[in-house]
Amino acid sequence: MTSKKKEKYQLIVEAALKVIAEHGYHNAQVSRIAKEAGVADGTIYLYFKNKEDILISVFREKLGELIGRFHSSISESPTAEEAIRRMCRIHYSELENNVPLAYVTQIELRQSNLELRHAIGDVVKTYIHLIEQVLRRGVEEGSFRPDLDVKLTRLLLFGAMDEAVTSWLISGRKYSLSDQVEGTVEFFLRGLKA
Amino acid sequence: MTSKKKEKYQLIVEAALKVIAEHGYHNAQVSRIAKEAGVADGTIYLYFKNKEDILISVFREKLGELIGRFHSSISESPTAEEAIRRMCRIHYSELENNVPLAYVTQIELRQSNLELRHAIGDVVKTYIHLIEQVLRRGVEEGSFRPDLDVKLTRLLLFGAMDEAVTSWLISGRKYSLSDQVEGTVEFFLRGLKA
Amino acid sequence: MTSKKKEKYQLIVEAALKVIAEHGYHNAQVSRIAKEAGVADGTIYLYFKNKEDILISVFREKLGELIGRFHSSISESPTAEEAIRRMCRIHYSELENNVPLAYVTQIELRQSNLELRHAIGDVVKTYIHLIEQVLRRGVEEGSFRPDLDVKLTRLLLFGAMDEAVTSWLISGRKYSLSDQVEGTVEFFLRGLKA
Amino acid sequence: MTSKKKEKYQLIVEAALKVIAEHGYHNAQVSRIAKEAGVADGTIYLYFKNKEDILISVFREKLGELIGRFHSSISESPTAEEAIRRMCRIHYSELENNVPLAYVTQIELRQSNLELRHAIGDVVKTYIHLIEQVLRRGVEEGSFRPDLDVKLTRLLLFGAMDEAVTSWLISGRKYSLSDQVEGTVEFFLRGLKA
DNA sequence: TATGAATGAGCGTTCATTCAT
DNA sequence: AATGAATGAACGCTCATTCAT
Missing domain, CATH: 1.10.10.60 (Homeodomain-like)
Structure with missing residues (x-):
């Protein structure tokens, strides 16, 4: 049952x-x-419970899977730098390879009301915490700047990738999102490196 | 009359x-x-014309002023680096000093339907073009990397700042957004500099 | 169900x-x-489907019944002359005995918009075709004038009866509509007979 | 002034x-x-006074002119039979030659509310009285049946002509309305004659 | 007389949710 | 557990009429 x-x-x-x-x-x-x-x-x-509960579940279930993939991939990375690279690669490629999911999470579900957005925020928060862990690891490893503001930078990284995905979608997916991984990571690492 | x-x-x-x-x-x-x-x-x-027209106007009028301030401030900047700094300072401080506007543009109007979102997109596009101009200028000046992908990077910068503002709002504005300018700009410039 | x-x-x-x-x-x-x-x-x-659909249905349902009664009565008539007589009798008596229906069909529904009026027109057309059949039958039987313009005359008969009913209603139903059958039929038949 | x-x-x-x-x-x-x-x-x-007052005036002014033409034409007719003929000819030809007026009076103004319809009724009543006069004259002249029910017949004539005009309009004016005068008058006179 | 900006009452329709079966 | 017919609150927009100028 x-x-x-x-x-x-x-x-x-x-x-x-x-x-x-x-x-x-x-x-x-x-x-x-x-x-x-x-x-x-x-x-x-x-x-x-209600309609909103369905939508929250869509987000939680689907993004939960995604974040699970981040977790394993990141924890297996030899260096923080490599973790950043893998994170961006997964972020871009998973959404590129699942356009309906990308469309729903980046565009459609953002039209929802506050309560749903809060729930979405919780899922995103998990991801942002993950980014933070990578950043801390990099600082500890000595590969990232010791004065890095991890609380701020985790948002900058997430926001940057998020916008890259949304723009790619809105543009009509006329170019490869995966091809943007290198440029994105290059920019990130220069900003992060010691 | x-x-x-x-x-x-x-x-x-x-x-x-x-x-x-x-x-x-x-x-x-x-x-x-x-x-x-x-x-x-x-x-x-x-x-x-209709309700949507009101909302679009709110966005256009209010963000129009903001972008106007970007324009003048940026064109007066002696260097591209300084332009980036001013851009981020205006972006953060203007929204910090006009919380209702910040709230409406970052949270509420994003819940709107597609047509409004397209209209909003047009206003944002203006801003993104402005960022691109600054990036190009920096490359020409020789202060930014010659291999910089300006099309991608303009999105990363916008997305990063946008997320920083949204998170600050959602957190309940428990910290100063303006205080984040330095950290943000530091991260950006390291990523941009030659 | x-x-x-x-x-x-x-x-x-x-x-x-x-x-x-x-x-x-x-x-x-x-x-x-x-x-x-x-x-x-x-x-x-x-x-x-919508409000109009209700109104059209009122007309169709109610006038459909009426026209059904015309059909059976007319087809059972021994002569075209008798068919004309029965048609008028049913037309007048049915509406006289169902004042709300008469009121709605003759007065109220004519105030409606074009689409509804077209739908009404379709129902009326059925009735007018029925009149035409009777006229043709009369011509074939030899009881009606061979040079009768059936396309025109069917309209004249319908219009005449329709006006008789409407006037009776607007007058406040101060006289018997059924009592007008004889006068009406007399006038019609003289106009039709060979 | x-x-x-x-x-x-x-x-x-x-x-x-x-x-x-x-x-x-x-x-x-x-x-x-x-x-x-x-x-x-x-x-x-x-x-x-209000919008309705405009519409009533349109009807009164425009149909007033028309009825004036009936008056003079009919009073000049040598016989009641000829008066009927002229009446029908004017009725059809005037409306055929003034399609906007025909359209407004036959189709558009009938979509109005009860008060306007009552006002329209008053104008039409004048016309119907005119028809009645002709019928009485015919009876007095001995050319029309002495047992003619003038109260009823005036309605039948008006209704028949009215429907003929409306059908012509709704059909898209694909045929000549004036050409229907003969058929209509023939039908009327047979019904009326002694 | 003439203007035209301002008024505000009025209504068809959708859809998340319930509950009797 | 499952159904799906029934519910009814909620709202953007139009346009005849007014009135200060």
Whole structure:
């Protein structure tokens, strides 16, 4: 039963992602998500508190996976410098290879109300903490500037990458996002290095 | 008469800014804006095509002023390096000194629909072009790296500052944003310098 | 379930007829119709596309019944002359015996917009085609003039009866409409007979 | 001054006719009529009580002229039969030669509310009385049936002609309305003659 | 007389959520 | 657990009319 419950929960999350990606946030009615998931409207409310809860779950589930990948990749990196490089590579390539997810997280879900944005903030915070860890490691290793303001810099890195992805999407994905990894990392490392 | 017309237009724009800042984008009903401006609902439509037109105007008017200040300040800078410094200082201090504006531009208006977001995008684009100009100037001056990818870097700079401001707001403005200018500029210039 | 759905559909159509008859076309708000039908406003839209769709349905449903009665009565008539007589009798008596329907079809629904009027026109067209058939039959039977312009005459008959009904309504129904059948038919037949 | 007043009054009536003919009843806003007439919105209310008053005036003024023409033509007719013929000829030809007027009176103004329809009814009543006079004359002359129900028949004649005109308009005026005079009169006279 | 900026009442429709089955 | 018919609150916009100038 628990696994079945999980299954339907996942079914609805996937359906929500697909519907938002296809029709946009403002056309992602609960009934549409239910239809896409192959369940009745009312069934949604057996698994989610309300509509917002679905959207938060989409973000948490999908970005959770992404952040998991960061974690393992980063912890395996021999140096902080390499960790920064891998982080950016994963950030760009994962979103480039999953356009619907990119579209939903970068564009659509940002049109949501404050409560959802706070929830999204929590997920993003996890990622930002991860960046911070890498920065601290770099300082400790001696490869990054000892006077680095890690609290500030973690935001600058995240904001920079985030904007790079959003611009790539809005431009219509006319160029390769992965090709921007080198330029981005070069800029970051010069700013970070001791 | 023209000045009176201008007055009422401005009155409504200011009212909209205030209402969105106080009640949030999704609670900024036209009737509420009208009430705040001290005019009848119908009067709004003598000055604006529709609700969206009000919001776009808020953005354009308010950010227009801001970008104007960037322009003059940057063109007067003796060096590209100094231009970057001034740009970041204005970006942070202007928003820090106008919290409602910061709140509306960073948080509330991003919840809007696609058409408004496109309009906002146009204003932001102006700013990003300005950043690009500074970068080119720095390369020409020889103070910035000759191999700098200006198309990419302008986004990284904008995204980094944008995120710094948003985080400061969401944190509840518990610290000084202006105090972050030095750290930000230090990071940028190391990444840019030849 | 199907019958229940039918029931609610009919409930709303009847409510609309009653509301329009009582309050007039311009005061027949959707919320009023919903209230009269004993359903929520939103329920209306489970059965009708929009307000206009309700009104068209009122016309179609109600006049559809009427025209059905014409059909059977006319086809059973032994002669075209008798068909004309029955047609007029049904036309007058049915509307005389259903004043709300008469009021709505003759007065209120004619105040509607073009799209609805077109829809109404389609229903009326059916009736006019029926008249035409009777006229052709009379010509074939030899009882009506062989040189009769059926395309024109069908309009004259319909217009004449329509005006007789409307005048009777506007006069406040101070006289019997059924009593006018003889005079009307007499006039028609003299105009038609060979 | 009186003539000037009359002038502006006429100006507005003509403008209203034109606007309704061009844009339809539901798009004939007061401000549009004012613009067409070359006066300010407020000026309208110096000459008319309200919007309805304008529309009633359009009908009264324009149909008044028409009925005046009926009057003279009919009174000059040597026989009642000829009067019927002339009446129908004028009815059809005047409207055929003034399509905007036909369109406004037959289609657009009928979408109006009850009060206006009552006012229109008054104008039409004048016409119907005229028809009645002709019928009485025919009976007195002995050319029309002595048992003719004039109260009823006047409606039948008016309704028949009215429908003929409306159908011609709705059909897109693909045929000549004047060509229908003979068929119409033939039908009428057979119905009327002793 | 004439203006036209300002008014504000009025309404069709959507959709997240509920609940009887 | 699952259904889906029913709910009803919420809101942008139009336009006839007014009135200060």
